[in-house]
Amino acid sequence: MxxxxxxxxxxxxxxxxxxxxxxxxxxxxxxxxxxxxxxxxxxxxxxxxxxxxxxxxxxxxxxxxxxxxxxxxxxxxxxxxxxxxxxxxxxxxxxxxxxxxxxxxAERKKGQSKRVLIYSCVSCQQKYTRKKRMDIRKYVCGKCRGRLKLEEIISVDK
Ligand SMILES: [Zn+2]
Ligand SMILES: [Zn+2]
Incomplete structure (x- = not known):
């Protein structure tokens, strides 16, 4: 877009x-x-x-x-x-x-937002979102079995 x-x-x-x-x-x-x-x-x-x-x-x-x-x-x-x-x-x-x-x-307060973690596959760039941290030594990309990396952490206001 x-x-x-x-x-x-x-x-x-x-x-x-x-x-x-x-x-x-x-x-x-x-x-x-x-x-x-x-x-x-x-x-x-x-x-x-x-x-x-x-x-x-x-x-x-x-x-x-x-x-x-x-x-x-x-x-x-x-x-x-x-x-x-x-x-x-x-x-x-x-x-x-x-x-x-x-x-x-001015109105942002601590503890009001929830975290979303975004992982991406280093080979095919597929993105995955998780609420919790995942063990990237254990999990691989579901599409191509490539290695994952933590791309960014975003927070979403409640
Ligand atoms: Zn992949
Ligand atoms: Zn707003």
Missing amino acids: TNEELQRLVEDISWKYFERKFEHEASFNLRLRTTGGRYLLNTHNIEINKTYYEVLGLEELIGIIKHELCHYHLHLLNRGYQHKDADFKTLLKRVGGPRFCSSLP
């Missing part, structure tokens, strides 16, 4: 679920390591972690977009746009968004 396709997807979801236009920019950010996406308060742009999409698929991507759009629309409407706000919780529930995200830096 390209940035242009992502932009169109965000615009479509915004219109379909929020009945409002998304008039800023959405793009993949390859440097985001620990969150699925983020909404930038100063530019109103939305950035999405491409690894989440590649590993978790389109359905998760749509969930992340809904979550970020909740921040986006509520912020522009001067309503409670933070995770702790009732407006945010209500809207997120209405559009079926996940707890996932983007913590806005």
Whole structure:
């Protein structure tokens, strides 16, 4: 998926679920390591972690977009746009968004996120996700029997 396709997807979801236009920019950010996406308060742009999409698929991507759009629309409407706000919780529930995200830096707390470990095969690059660390001396790639390596650890907000 390209940035242009992502932009169109965000615009479509915004219109379909929020009945409002998304008039800023959405793009993949390859440097985001620990969150699925983020909404930038100063530019109103939305950035999405491409690894989440590649590993978790389109359905998760749509969930992340809904979550970020909740921040986006509520912020522009001067309503409670933070995770702790009732407006945010209500809207997120209405559009079926996940707890996932983007913590806005000020409200990130320890112990609120759950870890997902991503392993990849060194020969065929197949990706595997695990909740727990696995013994890579014991396990090999299910597709090609190649060696596995821990690629990255991402955290998902509860
Ligand atoms: Zn969020
Ligand atoms: Zn393999």
